[in-house]
Amino acid sequence: MQSLWTDEEASQYTDDLGLRVFTSRLLGRNPELVLHGGGNTSVKIDEKDFFGEPVSLCYVKGSGWDLATIERQGFAPVRMSALLKMAELAGMSDSDMVREQRAAMTKPDAPAPSIEAILHAILPFKYVDHSHANAIAALTCSKDGEARVKECFGKRVIIVPYVMPGFILAKTVYDVIKGRDLKAEGIDGMVLLKHGLFTFADDARTSYEKHIELVTLAEQYLAKRAAAGAAGVAAKTDLLALARLRKAVSQKRGFPQIARLNHSPEAVAYAGLGDATVRGPLTPDHSIRTKRIPAMIGDDISASVADYAESYAAYFARNESGQQMLDPAPRFAVWKDHGIVSFGDTVKDANIVADIAGATAATVALGEAAGGWEPLPEKDIFEIEYWELEQAKLKKGPARKVHQGKVALVTGCAAGIGFAIAESLAEQGAQVIGLDIDKEIPEIMRRIGAVGFVVNLTEDQAVTDAIEFTVREFGGIDIVVSNAGIFPKNEYLDAMTQSDWDRTLLINLTSHQKLMNKVIPYVKEGLEPSIIFVGSRNFKAPGPGAAAYSCSKAALTQLCRVASLELAPYKVRVNIVHPDAVFDTKLWTPEALQRSADRYGMTVEEYKTKNLMKVEIKSKDIGNMVAAMASPLFLKVTGAQIPVDGGNDRVI
């Protein structure tokens, strides 16, 4: 492992706290050291308080901050006198500790100090760095962890047996170091078995670089013992089974989950370890995100998920002391021959779990190669998973959105109604995959937090590729909005070009049939699955010169009705929305609007609102209607045709 310190970057930080920010970020930049909010750091600084009185402070990482991106205000200034006094107490509850730490801050608006603040304070060095390095987990998660640490580091480190982080850990360390002179003894750090590493020094660079040095020694120790390993394990991919797995896990969780499949050789190798599910987390902190163990998926997917839920309930019953049980769904699954599947409310959440699961797989492999892996007893992990203070961290997120965790495929969404539909679904929490022939679609979708895929919907292979991409990346498909369409130029039947007719039918009808042919198997495995076609007011109120368009939309309506009959047994809803023309798209220039209004002898305003309610229909009205039709509001509606046209006497 390389030190990321450069004098050039360091020169931007001149004071003690600035350098603390700098080296904390260096730790945070390395995912082999800390992942997603893990680890903590501190610096001790003597200052004058508001009244000019001298005060010794421990600036310790505030909770909610990530080391990779921490700022000065991410550190909480806590009075050393209070922290040292707390360390002398025989006992203290964690909630009392959190309250007293807050009360001892000189800035009441600073974030809550890390629960390791007391531990940072009692270490007699200016800078203290703490990580959950993978290599330390690989070294210490075994029966002979302590012996390995001694062999690797000699007398350079203090070894602390596993105890619960927080007051008990601080107290344990306090007793170990009491009366000792760590500087004279040449102690560089402290290994917490099955938890992580501390290093310390009186300057920022030395404390950080000792951290890198000790982790590098652990990596070298492990590498020496690592066998060649089972490289090149080929992964199987069964996307329908992946969709089933996602559905089973989402049902146990109580709401839709995004699923991320990792089929790297390391992931497949990990899934191949017969007893992977007993190789708990690398550091107990991870259990908050991943639970203690993953689900083990065999041939019968729903039975495997049900087994996990049952054994989770039993684990809770064995260990609980009055807590409320969390949902019994796994946060990740090891799937024999396929790899690791991670779950989350959003892609971001699922990726956090995937990062931790991936690190676990790689690290367990290292530990195994070094002679064995032994996780913490379940009781210790339970205490972290159900720790009131840790649970509070996860409750900070916003309330769930209507389509949170759902995967929505929308066609023809580079502009107009299709774009508005994609935007409404994304705003309401869905992971949207937008398909369009427009080369700009990836960039257009990126702007609304969606994924764009360039597809010619009339080509079979391209459609298959787009659907498989969606399932591979997100685990399934719940919502399909079949919208792609063209409006050909006005032509009366006796003057119509055959190719215009053919092309309109190909895009407005046949491409939808192709999409259904390929997507329905996945939608049947979706969550509250819904298919929505975008029809047109022209179906019931056609106009002269629009035969190709009106006929294609009429046939599309019939396709929707047949699909609703075929899919009802699978609880897949199939409905169609019939919008009136919308004028807020780039197709309608002011000149074009004026021309059309003139043709009807109307003003532009009259033309835009020529319906019974005299309201203009906007793209967003259709977007919001489609999002509603895909929501649980329409859970028991299928085969319906919903007009969004302000009322039309020919339709009514």
Ligand SMILES: [Zn+2]
């Ligand atoms: Zn820790």
